[in-house]
Amino acid sequence: MIPQVNGDTTKLALAVQSKIIKECSLDEVKEVLRKVMIKVGLRSQNWPNDLEKLVLFEHIVTNYGGNRLNEINLAFDFLLRGELADGDGEVVEANCYENFSCLYFSKVMNAYRHWSKQEIKYVPAVTKEEQKIFSQEELDDYAREDAEWQYQMFLKGLELTYPESNLPILKKDGLIKGDEMVIDFFKRKATSMAEHIYTRMNNNY
DSSP states (O other), rough: OOOOOOHHHHHHHHHSSSBBBBSHHHHHHHHHHHHHHTTOOOOOGGOOOOHHHHHHHHHHHHHHTTTTTHHHHHHHHHHTTOBBOOOSBBBBBOOOTOOHHHHHHHHHHHHHHHHHHHHHGGSHHHHHSSSOOOOHHHHHHHHHHHHHHHHHHHTTTTOOOOOGGGGGHHHHHOOOOOOOOOHHHHHEEEEHTTSSOOOOOOOOO
């Protein structure tokens, strides 16, 4: 017997129809983060600076790029209600202690993913049918965007999150030499004064 769809399931159904995070601009993600920072009571003087925002954005795109933008809002709504628990059943603490870090964001989103993985099966079928199925070409383009983004982070001297995840697409496009690692490829490109791997993603560069 399928459980009756509740209000939270309806919210999930709406959230998963929003824009995929990897398709979002920096400004779109910043706007959502601004809202959740206000929700958790982070004082303005402790908001991340521009450099920290770029690091946080890179972390979100790399690790949660497949999620939808409105799922961030939903995750923090559950957090503030005290209803967000990790895989061990431990409730995630809402207080970020004035440090809205990559680690804090991951704790919230990982707990949310644990909940949504169970709940998504109850989302009305029409919602699932309307979700876009990406072609291999589209998936490759997203991978190229991610590689471009990580290269821009490398040029800015920021710490990268698992850069080797870009290896398959760089190999597919014939950009990697032999057994070259991604970080070595980035160094080679930077040494040759290359501003981009592929192209400009948006006007934030």
